[in-house]
Amino acid sequence: MGGTNCPTCGTQLMDGGKIAGRRDPGAQDVSICRGCAEILVLTRSAQGLTLRPTSATEYLELPEDAQSLLRVAHLLVRRQQRLVRAPRQLH
């Protein structure tokens, strides 16, 4: 298991040179797991990329347009997966 798996559900998010839909994530970027809809922080360091769940505080510090994009993506993944698990509270 590399550093590009979702830390929550283990889904491999590296896909054709993209990671969680981002071709070239910056030093820090935010994306969403297509497996469990977890909102993830992508951090690039000397060790490579690491993924970790976004805290509610970090989410709220994102620009408003990024928040609404993530909210829509989150709902779409949830709808697709029809997970029975209770959604994580974002706010």
Ligand SMILES: [Zn+2]
């Ligand atoms: Zn996941």
